[in-house]
Amino acid sequence: MSIKDMSIKVEPLKKKDKKQTLEFFYKTITDSFKTEGLFELGMTDTCKHEINNQEKRISSSIRSGTPYYLLAKDKNLVVGTIAFGRPGKAIEKAFLQLNKSSNGVVEIFSSFVLPEYQRKGIGSLLFKAVKEEIVKRGYRLFAVNTGYKKGLKFWGEKLGKPSITLKKYYYPIDCYVWIKEIR
Numbered sequence: 001m002s003i004k005d006m007s008i009k010v011e012p013l014k015k016k017d018k019k020q021t022l023e024f025f026y027k028t029i030t031d032s033f034k035t036e037g038l039f040e041l042g043m044t045d046t047c048k049h050e051i052n053n054q055e056k057r058i059s060s061s062i063r064s065g066t067p068y069y070l071l072a073k074d075k076n077l078v079v080g081t082i083a084f085g086r087p088g089k090a091i092e093k094a095f096l097q098l099n100k101s102s103n104g105v106v107e108i109f110s111s112f113v114l115p116e117y118q119r120k121g122i123g124s125l126l127f128k129a130v131k132e133e134i135v136k137r138g139y140r141l142f143a144v145n146t147g148y149k150k151g152l153k154f155w156g157e158k159l160g161k162p163s164i165t166l167k168k169y170y171y172p173i174d175c176y177v178w179i180k181e182i183r
């Protein structure tokens with residue numbers, strides 16, 4: 001079924017969504033580590049760390065609005081996410097290596113779609129929606145990073161070649177970073 005035949009809504013994360021969104025991240029992050037072969041590379045602790053990180057970010061978002069999450073829902077089911085906030089360590093490292101300042105830059109992260117809902121345009125819909133939010137707040141530059149092969153394909157299709165590759169940043173895998181103007 002394509003996105004046109006579904007009634008996908010995009011809305012900001014609210015307190016009532018917390019439990020379901022945490023379950024969503026547990027499922028999508030574990031699935032990503034499985035399908036990308038990262039458990040075989042000994043990255044079990046990284047997987048747990050990523051899930052814990054989402055828990056902290058979601059609690060902070062509900063408490064203070066930062067970072068800012070958007071959810072894609074199919075009826076009441078959370079099927080996708082995207083978020084933005086202050087640049088994290090990988091982005092800061094990329095700016096340092098490029099000899100550029102990250103002042104005024106926002107990071108887009110947590111781009112995930114449930115495995116059974118992927119390749120239907122939901123990731124693209126969320127990216128469009130998050131750019132609108134960022135523009136409203138007056139940002140002109142955004143950065144994204146990924147270590148996932150699927151992420152590289154998705155962001156590569158949207159943004160072209162990465163601005164920089166941080167070799168083995170998520171040891172033993174590389175981290176791809178894009179720094180782009182919002183258009």
Ligand SMILES: CC(C)(COP(=O)(O)OP(=O)(O)OC[C@H]1O[C@@H](n2cnc3c(N)ncnc32)[C@H](O)[C@@H]1OP(=O)(O)O)[C@@H](O)C(=O)NCCC(=O)NCCS
Nearest residue numbers: 111112113118119120121122123124148150151153154157
């Ligand atoms: C990356 C992700 C969010 C994309 O979401 P999605 O809803 O499947 O993306 P879309 O359907 O909008 O895809 C848009 C385009 O990106 C490219 N693309 C997306 N996933 C792809 C894949 N697995 N293989 C090849 N190209 C892909 C395609 O060009 C696609 O257009 P097409 O389907 O018409 O060919 C999703 O695959 C996901 O959750 N992956 C696991 C986590 C992840 O890698 N996150 C990325 C950053 S952390």
